[in-house]
Amino acid sequence: MKVNFYTSQREYHEKKNEFDSAIQNIIEKGNFILGEQVSKFEKEIQEYTGAKYAIGVASGTDALIIASDILGFKDGKEVITSPFTFLASASCITRHKGKPVFVDIDEETFGIDVSKIEEKINEDTVGILPIHLFDQMAEMDKIMDLAKRYNLKVLEDAAEAFGMRWKGNGNCYSHSGTIGDFGVYSFFPTKTLGGYGDGGMIVTNDDNLARLAKSFRVHGATQKYHYDFIGYNSRLDTIQAAILSVKLKYIDEAIKKRQKIAQMYMERLADCEYIKLPIAKGDQKQVFYVFNILAEDRDGLAEYLKKNEVGYSIYYPMPLHLQKSFEYLGYKKGDFPIAERVSQKIIALPIYPEMTMEEVEFVCKTIKEFYRK
Template sequence: MKVDFYTSQREYKEKKAEFDSAIQSVIEKGSFILGNKVAEFEKAVAEYTGAKYAIGVASGTDALVLASDILGFKDGKEVITSPFTFLASASCIIRHRGKPVFVDIDEETFGIDVNKIEEKINNNTVGILPIHLFNQMSDMDKIMEISQNHNLKVLEDAAEAFGMRWKGRGETLRHSGTIGDFGVYSFFPTKTLGGYGDGGMIVTNSEELATLAKSYRVHGAAKKYHYDYIGYNSRLDALQAAVLSVKLKYIDEAINKREEVAKLYIESLSECSYIKIPKVKGDQKHVYYVFNIIAEKRDELVQYLANNGVGYSIYYPKPLHMQKAFSYLGYKEGDFPIAEKVSKEILALPIYPEITKEEVEYVCETVKNFYKGK
């Protein structure tokens, strides 16, 4: 059996008529840059997440870059974040000549260890950039408490966290991205809410920040050809907005299916002594964007999976502080031992709403067969 790590074709075939109609409507109207389709999708995202404002941009990376610029994460100022993440979570700071300051991760969740943030704060610190990934949000109660005590800005990297919600010590669940000053989502095709190309979104509850974000995405223009800032060319395509609007109608169903797949994995693999499954901490609603395991002999296992037709991914094989592009920051091997250890053991197995029970069972049996006799 062959099991893809991800495929968009099954979802497309299921809802082909809706997708085709949505795309065709954009082509027929000829409005490809921003326009009604993007405005409608922004409104729908705002309503779903509870954010007051949603601003569509060209990618999740661009969302981080714009938000970092607006929040002042630049010109030598320091921003505290995690080294165990995708490049864009830190490069968005470096793009503006800011300095990412890393702290190690929690060994059970792989998210930033919030108990290590405060020791890194100094007079040059301007913000915290928590990353909600590996199916759960960071401890936003602790992060917001720290930010308020030290007058810091918070940019939530919720690129992988659409649908996640945090309750913590509050009375109601708050959607990822809506707790800090800015939040960002990515609509990369593999995401929980993914398009048929790149796309991103900035959300905020601040009218002032929303106005700036809308200006920055169109070169810094307050109105056409009137520039208040040096901004960017980063606008969500109308075609992507049309596709994403179809998918958003079914997002809760898709999230529930991901949960069902994750339960199959947990039930089948929990008794395998060579594997550990990450824990979800805090009072929150998690979403299984990925299904990660910590696996002994990880590199041997991935070769065995590949030989048996099972797709996989590794998020992430090398922490950012050990990457050549970040060497100028002066970090060295051993500075963040938990992130370094996890990077050698973590493995993501296939999970998406359309994967079948038989395929999940095959993946589990393949994993367990590898460990037989070990």
């Protein structure tokens, strides 16, 4: 049996008429740049997440870059974040000549170890960039407390966390991205809410930050051909907005399907002594964007999965502090031992709403066969 790590075709064929109609409508009207579907989708995101403002941009990476610029994560100022993440979570700081300051991760959640943040704060620190990674939101209560005490800005990298909610110390759940000064989402095709191309979103509850984000995405214009800032050309494509609006209608159903698959993985693999299953900390609602395990002989398992036509991915094979692009920061091997250790064992199994129970069974069976060899 062949099991793809991800496929978009099943979802497309299930809702083909809706997708085709949404795309055709835009082509016929010819309103391709910041068309009415973008405004409609932004309002839908506001309603779903509870954010006061939502500003569509061209990608999750652009969302991080623009938000970092506005928040002052630049010109030698320091921003505390995790080394165990995608490049964009830190490159958005370095692009503006800011300095990422890494702290190690929690071995069970793979997210930033909040207990290690305060010791890194100094007079040059201007912000914290927590990453809601995989299926776990960062401990936002503690992060926001630190931000308040030290007058720091918080940019939530929720690129992988659309749909995640955190209760913390409050009486209700807060959607990822809506707790800090800015939050960002990515609509890369594999995401929980993914388009048929690139796309991103900036969310905020601050009137002035929203005004700046709307300006920065169109070259810094405050009105046509009037520029108060040097901004960016980064606008959510109208066709992608229309596709995402269709998908958003079914997002809760899709998350439930992901949760069912994740539960099945946990039940079927619970007795395998060579792997460690994911653990969630805190009162939160998971979406299972990916399903990671820590595996003994990870590379051997990966090769066996490939041989048996089971898709997988490795998020991430090398922490950022060991990447050549960040050599200038002066970190060395051993500085963040947990991130380094996790990167040698982590592997992501297939998980998407259209995956069948037979496929999940086959993945589990294949993993167990490898360790019985």
